[in-house]
C-alpha cells in the first residue's frame with residue numbers, strides 16, 4: 001500500500017507532558033527548536049493534527065517566512081470525523097490550503113473559504129483507517145507528511161506503525177499532573193510484547209533542550 005513518508009514531531013517536558021495540566025498549549029520548544037520546526041514544515045507536502053489540537057490550541061500550522069530561504073506552505077490536514085473545525089479557526093485561514101477529513105456519514109454543517117477542502121472518508125465507528133487515508137493522501141500528490149499531534153493522533157500513527165522518523169524535543173521544564181496530555185495517549189499497552197520498540201538514531205542539543213530522533217525498530 002502506498003503512503004507518504006511520515007515524520008512525527010512533538011515537544012514534551014522532561015516529565016513527558018505535551019501541554020499544561022488543563023490541556024492548554026504551553027511553550028516547550030526553545031527559539032532554536034521553533035526554527036527547526038518551521039524548517040521541517042517547509043520541507044513537507046502536508047502537516048497533520050487532530051481536532052482536539054485545533055480546538056485547544058488553535059494553531060496556524062504555517063511556516064514563518066523569516067525562518068526559511070524559500071517559502072513552501074504545506075497543506076494543513078485535520079482529522080475531524082464529526083466536522084467540528086470552527087469556521088473561524090486559524091487552521092482554515094487563507095494563508096495555506098487545508099483538508100478537513102470528515103466521516104463520510106457526517107453532515108457537513110460548516111462553510112469554509114475556497115482554500116479549504118472537506119474530504120469525506122469512511123470510518124469504522126468514527127475511526128479512520130490511517131493506512132487507507134495514507135493511500136488517499138498519496139493519490140492527492142502528498143508524498144511527505146508531518147504529524148504534529150496531539151497525543152491521540154500520535155498514538156494512532158505509531159500503533160499502526162505509520163512512522164518513518166520520530167522527533168521529540170525535550171524542553172528543560174517539568175509540567176506534572178496525572179491527567180496532563182502526553183505524547184502517546186490512546187489506551188496504552190498492558191503487555192510488554194505489544195510495546196512499540198524504537199531504535200535511537202541521534203540526540204542533539206537544541207537551545208536549552210534535547211532533540212531526540214528515533215525510528216521504529218525493524
Ligand SMILES: NC(=O)c1ccc[n+]([C@@H]2O[C@H](COP(=O)([O-])OP(=O)(O)OC[C@H]3O[C@@H](n4cnc5c(N)ncnc54)[C@H](OP(=O)(O)O)[C@@H]3O)[C@@H](O)[C@H]2O)c1
Nearest residue numbers: 010011018019023050051052053127128149150151152153
Ligand atoms: N507539545 C506538542 O508538540 C503538541 C502538539 C500538538 C498538540 N499538543 C497538545 O495535545 C493535546 C490534544 O491532544 P489530544 O490527544 O486530546 O487530541 P488530538 O490528537 O489533537 O485529536 C484527537 C481527535 O482527533 C480525531 N482523530 C484522531 N485520530 C483519528 C482517527 N484515526 N480516526 C478518526 N478521528 C481521529 C478524533 O476526533 P473525534 O473526537 O471528533 O472523534 C480524536 O478525538 C492538546 O492539549 C495540545 O495542546 C501538543
